[in-house]
Amino acid sequence: MITSKDYDCNYENKWCPGCGNFQILAAMKEAFAQQQIPPEKLTLISGIGQAGKTPHFLKCNMFHGLHGRALPLATGTKIANNDLTVVVSCGDGDCYGEGGNHFLAAIRRNLDMTLLVHNNQIYGLTKGQASPTSSLGMVTKLQNNGTPSSQFSALAIALAAGAGFVARGLSGEPEHLTELIVKAMNYKGFALVDILQPCVSFNKINTLSWYKERAYKLDADHDPQDLAKAFQLAQEWENSLPIGVLYESAGTPFHERVPNLKVQSLASHKYDGKVMADTLLKKL
Amino acid sequence: MKTDVTLKIAGAAGEGIQTIGDLLSEVCHHSGLFTFSVDDFESRVRGGHNFNLLRISDKEVAAPGNRLDILVCINKDAYDLHKQELRSGGIVIVNADKAGTEDKTRFDIPLKKLAEEAGGKITANTVAAGAVLSMLGTPFSVLADILKKRFAAKGDKIVSLNMAAAQKGFDAAKGLSLDTGFTWEAKKSNIVVLSGAKAAALGALAADCRFFPFYPMSPATGVITNVVSYTKKLPVVVEQAEDEIAAVIMAIGASFAGVRAMTATSGGGFCLMTEGLGLAAMTETPLVILNAQRPGPATGLPTRTGQADLLFSIHASQDDFPRFVFAPGTPVETYETMKRAFHLSEKYQVPAIVLLDQFLADFRMTEVNTLTVDPEIERFYAQNNSGDDDNPYLRYAPAQDGVSPQRLPCSGPGLVRITGNEHDPEGHISENAANRIAMTQKRAAKLPAMIKEMAPPILVNPTAPVFLVGWGSTKGNILEAVERLNAQGIEVGAAVFKDMWPMDRQVVEKALTGKQLIMVEQNASGQLGRLLAQEARISAFDTILKYDGRPFFPDYIVQKAKELVK
Numbered sequence: 001m002i003t004s005k006d007y008d009c010n011y012e013n014k015w016c017p018g019c020g021n022f023q024i025l026a027a028m029k030e031a032f033a034q035q036q037i038p039p040e041k042l043t044l045i046s047g048i049g050q051a052g053k054t055p056h057f058l059k060c061n062m063f064h065g066l067h068g069r070a071l072p073l074a075t076g077t078k079i080a081n082n083d084l085t086v087v088v089s090c091g092d093g094d095c096y097g098e099g100g101n102h103f104l105a106a107i108r109r110n111l112d113m114t115l116l117v118h119n120n121q122i123y124g125l126t127k128g129q130a131s132p133t134s135s136l137g138m139v140t141k142l143q144n145n146g147t148p149s150s151q152f153s154a155l156a157i158a159l160a161a162g163a164g165f166v167a168r169g170l171s172g173e174p175e176h177l178t179e180l181i182v183k184a185m186n187y188k189g190f191a192l193v194d195i196l197q198p199c200v201s202f203n204k205i206n207t208l209s210w211y212k213e214r215a216y217k218l219d220a221d222h223d224p225q226d227l228a229k230a231f232q233l234a235q236e237w238e239n240s241l242p243i244g245v246l247y248e249s250a251g252t253p254f255h256e257r258v259p260n261l262k263v264q265s266l267a268s269h270k271y272d273g274k275v276m277a278d279t280l281l282k283k284l
Numbered sequence: 285m286k287t288d289v290t291l292k293i294a295g296a297a298g299e300g301i302q303t304i305g306d307l308l309s310e311v312c313h314h315s316g317l318f319t320f321s322v323d324d325f326e327s328r329v330r331g332g333h334n335f336n337l338l339r340i341s342d343k344e345v346a347a348p349g350n351r352l353d354i355l356v357c358i359n360k361d362a363y364d365l366h367k368q369e370l371r372s373g374g375i376v377i378v379n380a381d382k383a384g385t386e387d388k389t390r391f392d393i394p395l396k397k398l399a400e401e402a403g404g405k406i407t408a409n410t411v412a413a414g415a416v417l418s419m420l421g422t423p424f425s426v427l428a429d430i431l432k433k434r435f436a437a438k439g440d441k442i443v444s445l446n447m448a449a450a451q452k453g454f455d456a457a458k459g460l461s462l463d464t465g466f467t468w469e470a471k472k473s474n475i476v477v478l479s480g481a482k483a484a485a486l487g488a489l490a491a492d493c494r495f496f497p498f499y500p501m502s503p504a505t506g507v508i509t510n511v512v513s514y515t516k517k518l519p520v521v522v523e524q525a526e527d528e529i530a531a532v533i534m535a536i537g538a539s540f541a542g543v544r545a546m547t548a549t550s551g552g553g554f555c556l557m558t559e560g561l562g563l564a565a566m567t568e569t570p571l572v573i574l575n576a577q578r579p580g581p582a583t584g585l586p587t588r589t590g591q592a593d594l595l596f597s598i599h600a601s602q603d604d605f606p607r608f609v610f611a612p613g614t615p616v617e618t619y620e621t622m623k624r625a626f627h628l629s630e631k632y633q634v635p636a637i638v639l640l641d642q643f644l645a646d647f648r649m650t651e652v653n654t655l656t657v658d659p660e661i662e663r664f665y666a667q668n669n670s671g672d673d674d675n676p677y678l679r680y681a682p683a684q685d686g687v688s689p690q691r692l693p694c695s696g697p698g699l700v701r702i703t704g705n706e707h708d709p710e711g712h713i714s715e716n717a718a719n720r721i722a723m724t725q726k727r728a729a730k731l732p733a734m735i736k737e738m739a740p741p742i743l744v745n746p747t748a749p750v751f752l753v754g755w756g757s758t759k760g761n762i763l764e765a766v767e768r769l770n771a772q773g774i775e776v777g778a779a780v781f782k783d784m785w786p787m788d789r790q791v792v793e794k795a796l797t798g799k800q801l802i803m804v805e806q807n808a809s810g811q812l813g814r815l816l817a818q819e820a821r822i823s824a825f826d827t828i829l830k831y832d833g834r835p836f837f838p839d840y841i842v843q844k845a846k847e848l849v850k
Contacts, residue, residue: 011712043693045537048704056703056712061693063540064703064713065533066563072497072530076537076545077693079495079521084541084694105526260521266494266543267692269519277657279517280486284476284653 002036004029007058015050016124020171020197020208024118025057027174028087031181043084045074047099049091049125051118068098071106071115078111081267082255086113087185093123096132096152103154107161107190111254114184114191117154118171120199121206128202138205155234155246158192159227164251165191166230168243170215171198172208176243183245189253196241211241218244225249287342287465290349291416294335294366295358295379297328300409304356305336307413309477309648311422311430312340316471318650320345320760322643322835327502327586333361340420342466346614346649346760350837353462354419356412358395375460377415379408383456391460398452407449414453419460422468424451429470476616476653480644480757481506483615484574487622488546489514492661493572495545496522497534502586503642504548504576528553532560532573539570540702542665542692544626546572551593552583554600561635562601567702568633568680568690568727572625577641579806579833588833589642591756592807595815597637598785606730608636608737609785613759616651617782618644623658628737630664632730633687639784641806643835644757669696678709682722686729731786738783740791745770745777750849751796753825754804755781755812758836762804765841772842774849781812793820801825802848804841 007029015021032042039059046052048067055062065073074088095103095117106115122140123129129142132152139146158166165187169177177195184191196215198208222244223229230247255261293304302323309319320339326332339349351371357363357378370376370389380392393415399408410431417427427450435443478486484507488496498508511522525531531547538545549557554575564571575597579590597609608628612621621638629636666689671677677698681688688709693700701711706723708714742759744766754762759780766778779795801822803813808831816822828844830836 040697040699041694053713056701059699061700062702062711063537063567063693064705065536065567066559066704069529069533069560069563072525072533073537073540075523075530076495076497076534076539077541078537079497079523079534080538080541080543080545101526102530105530258521260515260519266519266521266538267541269494271492271661273657273659273661276490276492276518279514280490280657281655284478284655 002033002038004033007032007039007060009057009059011056013057014053016201018200019050020120020199021050021054021118023171023174024116024177024195024197025054027177027181028054028116029058030174030178031185034178034182035185037085041085043077043086044089045070045077045086046089047091047094049094049123051089051091052094054089068094068102070094071099071102074113075106075109075111078113079261079266082112082261082265083268085185088113088115090115090117091124092117092119092121092133093131096154100132104161107158107163107192109254110164110189110251112189114181114193116181117192117194118197119154119194120197120203122199122203124199124202135205153234154192154194156231159230159234159247163192163247164189164249165245166234166247167191167193167245168241169193169195170211170243171195172212173215173243176217180245187248189251214239214241215243216240218242218246288339288345288349289341289353289420289462289464290337290339290351291354291356292335292337292352292366292369293356293358293412294333294362296331297325297334298330299358301334301336301358303409304412305338307410307430307434308338308416310434311417311427313475313477313650314426314430314470315466315468316473317342317466318344319477320348320647320649322348322647324834325587333365335362335366340466344650347764347838348647348835350839354416356416358412375419375462377412377457391457393453393456395453398456399449402449402452403445407446410446410449411453414450415457418454418457419462420464420466421461424454426468427454474653475650476655477648477650478615478619479506479646479648480612480615480618480640481576481646482510483618484548484622484638484640485510486655487619488572488626489518489520490619490657491544491623491626493544493546493626494520495535495538495543496520497525497531497545497547498522499525499528499531499549499553501550501553503578503645504550504553504574506645507548507574507576528556529559532557532571533563536560536564536567536569536571540693544570544630546574548574548576550576550578551596554593554596558600562603562605563704564635565601565605565607565727566704568688569702570630570633571635572629572638573635574638574640576645577639579831585833587642589835590806590831590833591641591758592811592831593639594755594784594807594811597639598815605727606632606634606734606786608634608734609639610636610782611639611756611784612644612782613756613780614651615649616654619655621782627662632734633690634730634734639756641757664690666691669698671696671698676710679711680707680709680723680726682709682726684729685733686726735786735788738786738788740788741779741781741795743777743779743795745775746795748775748777750776750800750802752776752778752802752804752841752845753796753812755784758804758806761836761838761841764838765845768838768842769845774846776845776849787815787819789820792816796820796822800850802845803827803829804836806830806836
């Protein structure tokens with residue numbers, strides 16, 4: 001029986017005390033334990049930022065790559081070996097800013113993996129600049145007249161790009177978040193969980209209580225197959241924040257669209273010198 | 285005696301110029317002749333001005349010819365553009381409305397009209413091929429055999445249509461004979477005709493590369509399109525990435541999971557990949573990048589050739605780290621180089637860059653077929669993946685030769701931890717100063733063994749006082765220029781590099797010291813010369829540089845070398 005403790009790792013955690021990441025990490029471990037995935041069967045891939053460090057703080061296989069590039073790294077890993085369970089951990093700047101193009105492409109490819117975006121609406125590791133999800137006008141040390149760009153609505157954009165699983169969680173609702181991560185990982189295809197979290201050091205507006213005052217859980221009445229409704233929910237922001245699975249609809253994952261990935265993973269093929277010689281050299 | 289004929293087929297894009305060249309080459313190969321075929325085209329799909337330059341010889345040729353024996357003009361513009369390239373005694377065929385001759389060298393043949401008479405406008409190319417072969421003295425039966433083979437799959441109707449068209453062209457050029465001395469009996473020979481692009485694709489596949497993430501860019505696109513037809517038979521996936529950054533990072537991801545992967549691009553795309561190059565280096569993940577060079581920073585000349593990314597490839601990405609850089613000179617060398625690049629990249633866990641250029645990617649050359657496929661592929665991932673809390677798997681364990689055992693994620697209880705941050709042996713982020721020094725030294729410790737893997741430059745006439753020095757695709761041009769200079773009594777030799785980096789300083793210094801060195805390169809600063817000056821204490825060199833986007837010709841090198849030889 002695997003419990004969340006089995007993912008504990010003694011590498012020193014370097015997040016600020018009170019950071020929402022701690023609760024996200026706990027929810028991740030709990031979600032992995034609930035699915036009984038042993039640490040050695042789990043592969044976490046991340047970009048750069050405070051969220052990008054996540055894989056160091058639990059037991060798992062990991063590739064902590066470059067800023068913005070976690071999704072192509074995970075894409076290559078999954079195309080090579082679709083048998084791996086791949087979870088991607090990124091921040092909002094990492095995934096929606098630097099990695100914006102990869103975010104759109106990953107949704108369209110629909111590889112069978114889960115993306116967790118630790119969204120605190122601010123750049124933490126670089127000490128407090130506006131991120132794509134910062135509210136229009138948010139004042140930071142760098143954007144001292146307020147950020148002049150409007151807010152990036154990741155959920156609405158993911159829906160528009162054709163994502164089959166779009167959810168929003170809140171770090172302050174760890175049990176609910178655990179549930180969302182489990183659902184996302186069980187979805188056959190690309191699953192996005194945008195996780196709102198406070199940044200205690202740099203985001204003084206969107207605090208945990210700011211989120212808690214507005215967040216409400218989608219209940220059983222919500223039909224996750226209703227795309228129009230999901231769009232509507234994705235655009236709720238200032239006064240209310242729906243959390244839960246906004247949209248879920250079965251699609252064909254990448255490895256079922258590509259003939260050479262349908263039956264077995266690329267990694268699992270044995271090299272055959274004879275077939276190779278016949279295929280490459282005979283007709284020359 | 286060596287017989288050597290050069291012909292140019294010129295016209296607009298979309299007029300099937302390459303098709304004529306390919307058909308002529310096929311007929312030549314059937315009779316054991318050697319060809320060197322190079323296309324010149326603009327960055328457009330229709331119109332403009334294109335040509336195929338085809339050299340035919342009864343000996344191996346590794347460079348294009350430029351004195352034309354035959355010029356085939358599919359349109360009038362082509363005639364005006366190229367007539368001055370004709371040697372005296374050469375013949376021009378111009379596609380015109382009606383047959384006729386203007387002077388003793390120009391013959392108008394109504395290719396389109398003849399094609400229509402034969403039964404279809406689309407066979408105009410076959411009419412042209414028939415006319416050319418008639419001039420070369422090829423018996424019609426040889427052409428007929430090739431046409432039957434070539435069009436067999438398309439049915440009897442198409443075969444007979446093309447036969448009729450070929451006959452029309454053949455007859456129209458009767459009396460226009462070029463005394464070539466070629467013999468046209470069918471000859472079985474162990475040859476292979478490849479472009480660099482196709483050879484690179486085959487070499488990668490032969491190395492068991494299974495994943496080709498790629499963003500389209502001339503002149504590298506041909507490498508990947510050549511892979512596509514093999515995906516039916518081999519466990520191979522080609523994926524068009526959203527950009528070059530994603531392409532290279534996807535390759536790294538696959539390599540992390542144990543599948544050999546490569547990407548191909550040109551200079552501008554390689555610029556975007558430098559970040560990924562650094563990631564592969566820092567994480568010691570095998571990676572092969574092919575850079576098919578084209579001239580110019582930014583967009584430059586997309587469909588033209590150049591060799592100006594040597595120093596960039598050696599230095600690309602921040603900080604110091606070991607890497608391999610190769611620059612094969614012919615398609616067969618490209619095949620072998622790709623196989624080696626995968627092997628060495630995985631053996632040493634370093635990135636390998638293979639430099640082609642538009643010229644090498646696209647020209648098609650007859651070579652002796654030495655291509656082989658290995659019965660087994662030597663892989664370097666450790667099989668046993670044990671580990672626990674007390675004895676974790678150390679991805680970056682200290683190692684005298686710098687190479688720590690690489691294991692696959694999820695292949696056992698050992699956790700594979702990889703980060704692009706500076707890391708401790710376990711793969712966790714570390715800012716510890718002593719660790720930083722140790723890790724930098726560990727990565728650099730691979731260099732002595734890597735240098736031993738590098739082949740020295742090919743030396744021709746090693747005792748000659750003057751060397752033409754080049755690298756990559758200029759090989760054939762340089763070797764032919766040396767041969768011609770020697771025939772004229774000028775004592776020159778050559779040094780041609782294929783394994784560019786890391787460089788064995790002692791070997792190179794020993795080979796080149798005391799010679800007058802003339803760098804023959806397709807860039808504006810003599811990049812290899814500058815590298816030799818830095819690495820092998822070469823104090824001075826002369827240059828024959830060409831950076832107009834067009835390939836060298838042996839004639840050009842011979843003429844320039846004569847001016848420079850002291």
